[in-house]
Amino acid sequence: MIDTATALELVLLHGSKQTEIIEISLKDALDHVLAEDVISRIDLPPFRQSAMDGYALSNTNSLTYSLIGEIQAGDSVNPNLKIGEAVRIFTGAPVPDTANVVVMQEKVVISGDTILVNGSLVSDMNIRTKGEQIKIGDIALNKGTIVKGVHIGFLASLGVVKVRVYKKPSIAIVVTGNELVRPGSVLSYGEIYESNGAMLTSVLEELGYNRTTVIAIKDDLNKTIKTLKDTINDYDIMIVTGGVSVGDYDFVGKALEVIGVQKIFHGVKQKPGKPLFFGKKERTSIFGLPGNPAAALTCFYIYVYPLLKKYEGAQQVNLTSVTLPLLNDYTVLGSRAQFLKARLQGSGVEVLTGQSSAMVKSIVEANVLVFLPEHSSNKKKGENVKTILLPNK
Amino acid sequence: MIDTATALELVLLHGSKQTEIIEISLKDALDHVLAEDVISRIDLPPFRQSAMDGYALSNTNSLTYSLIGEIQAGDSVNPNLKIGEAVRIFTGAPVPDTANVVVMQEKVVISGDTILVNGSLVSDMNIRTKGEQIKIGDIALNKGTIVKGVHIGFLASLGVVKVRVYKKPSIAIVVTGNELVRPGSVLSYGEIYESNGAMLTSVLEELGYNRTTVIAIKDDLNKTIKTLKDTINDYDIMIVTGGVSVGDYDFVGKALEVIGVQKIFHGVKQKPGKPLFFGKKERTSIFGLPGNPAAALTCFYIYVYPLLKKYEGAQQVNLTSVTLPLLNDYTVLGSRAQFLKARLQGSGVEVLTGQSSAMVKSIVEANVLVFLPEHSSNKKKGENVKTILLPNK
Incomplete structure (x- = not known):
């Protein structure tokens, strides 16, 4: 043996x-494995984006600016701000090339068409820079990624509609x-x-x-x-x-x-x-x-x-395993390696009662398996053990 | 707030x-929540079952027995063993009512129609008693159980074909x-x-x-x-x-x-x-x-x-959370409670870089969330933190 x-x-x-690769809709890709790197075809965000509802301006060490307009999320405008000018701006809207600061609205007092900034201005504050999440040409997800819901969201945000996966x-x-x-x-x-x-x-x-x-x-x-x-x-x-x-x-x-x-x-x-x-x-x-x-x-x-x-060509083929302390003593019977039905809970892992092969109850309750190598000695509460996380638990 | x-x-x-309860096939029940307790209609195992390939006999403190037949798994026989008689028996087969021991085949020497037992005999050894997993009338799974694959297996082993679940x-x-x-x-x-x-x-x-x-x-x-x-x-x-x-x-x-x-x-x-x-x-x-x-x-x-x-009426409504040591220091910004994207790995939990709300990369990599209550002070490596296990990771 x-x-x-x-x-x-x-x-x-x-x-x-x-070896067979198929191209499928992103929405159908859940639990498939990517057959090639997915390269981003856009910068994300694709433009300098306001992270706040507030005011975009070019910082001139002045605290007073004249309001010349506003930019909503989704607007395709890029007004040319002169010195001393500001625009009202909303979260997600494009920050004008001529602005280098977004001041959050809570830090501004408005008086007619003039705003008074209450607080200090730091270059690029509240601006998400173009491509800060990913740049055009960068690898978004590697070949071999097992596609989960969050990956589908990420690829959708890059405009991806189809992916190549292993059958x-x-x-x-x-x-x-x-x-x-x-x-x-x-x-x-x-x-x-x-x-x-x-x-x-x-x-x-x-x-x-x-x-x-x-x-x-x-x-x-x-x-x-x-x-x-x-x-x-x-x-x-x-x-x-x-x-x-x-x-x-x-x-x-x-x-x-x-x-x-x-x-x-x-x-x-x-x-x-x-x-x-x-x-x-x-x-x-x-x-x-x-x-x-x-x-x-x-x-x-x-x-x-x-x-x-x-x-399926996945990068990670084994279940994730971690090393965690036992919550109870365990008496090892025999010299073979053991996979024990156990439960990750509290501040460690508890070996369940009913380890017999025939016993279904403990595998029903288990959310992890504890691995004890061959010839392991008895385990005491607090000892670290290899703990294999079961999926979908 | x-x-x-x-x-x-x-x-x-x-x-x-x-409030609407539907009856569905067990095989379609994955991820549904049971709307009522499932009661076992059988004992499991439904009969005294051999746990080994070996020999069933009535222990008389003798080490020699005459072989009078054999019982395979699936056989519907219940031979009447007289004193000094044994039957060949296989894993999963019904143990005769008149036997109280199954000797594993490795501990027996066969000579014609006689077996010689090499080792000591203990009552009920290698016999799974009737109903040792569950007895007729017992609750197999509670109302409110979220049905996973292993539950479907368990209910199938009890002969269940339909379950009542919440729509x-x-x-x-x-x-x-x-x-x-x-x-x-x-x-x-x-x-x-x-x-x-x-x-x-x-x-x-x-x-x-x-x-x-x-x-x-x-x-x-x-x-x-x-x-x-x-x-x-x-x-x-x-x-x-x-x-x-x-x-x-x-x-x-x-x-x-x-x-x-x-x-x-x-x-x-x-x-x-x-x-x-x-x-x-x-x-x-x-x-x-x-x-x-x-x-x-x-x-x-x-x-x-x-x-x-x-x-859906589930017993456990929150994701499972555990208390585990941090693998890295974390500087807390602000006084609000925080849910940090983190990864359970090694011997604890690592808070990922890129905690900004806009950053998708860290939520893609996270398999847990670390919860820090309001007004938390900075966290040091090794400190225990509440760790929320994300499903399907």
């Missing part, structure tokens, strides 16, 4: 990468097990409801992956071989849950071998997720995740998420 | 609340300003691209709100009155950006008054977002946010997000 770092390295090394992967979730029954049916003795398909489909949907297909297979070697063989070429990423241990009826590993999937690894020194499988066949990357929902979801975040992001 | 705590309190007190609000974003031009057009001098509509639409989409309409209004009092009057009754929540200061051409406040919107407050002792407006008219809650994108987005997360969640 390999360790967690090697496993992730192998996933990122062997996992396939999207998202097609994903299949293969659920295996004779004991699995679709929700809505009645359970017989020995059966449970299939939930990994629904869970992973929804977690993928949260991340912006909407092209997910769920395929259910019973524990039968020939059926497993046939189904996987018939479908594997249709997907960029195939996630199999269950059937990846070494039990007599865990047919997935055997079936993948028969259909010519190259095994990259099978088994990682970790808890949960020891039987994790990763392989590839032509353009398809194949994960075998444990059947237990909490273990499957943990492996999804630690290994599948980075491959999805690598596939 | 009121303080930030009072402002949030007033928003939550006066903001409207959804999501209809939302309008009203963008105001003569200077605003749609992306895709060419800018004249004095004009900028309108981006708050695209940004807030996308940020709402990230949060699962897909029924958002953008309405653009020029700076003209009569047009503003007419447009707001004609549309306000169509929306549960109206978010106006820009036009909420007290400038001569900030028509929104006047127009809202004319059409009979009850002002709850206008102005909060905070930075950014001093001119924040909140009001209501019948079922519609109306926010007036600053026109600057970064300031608008900050006010969105601090005030609009909680109202959206309150509207």
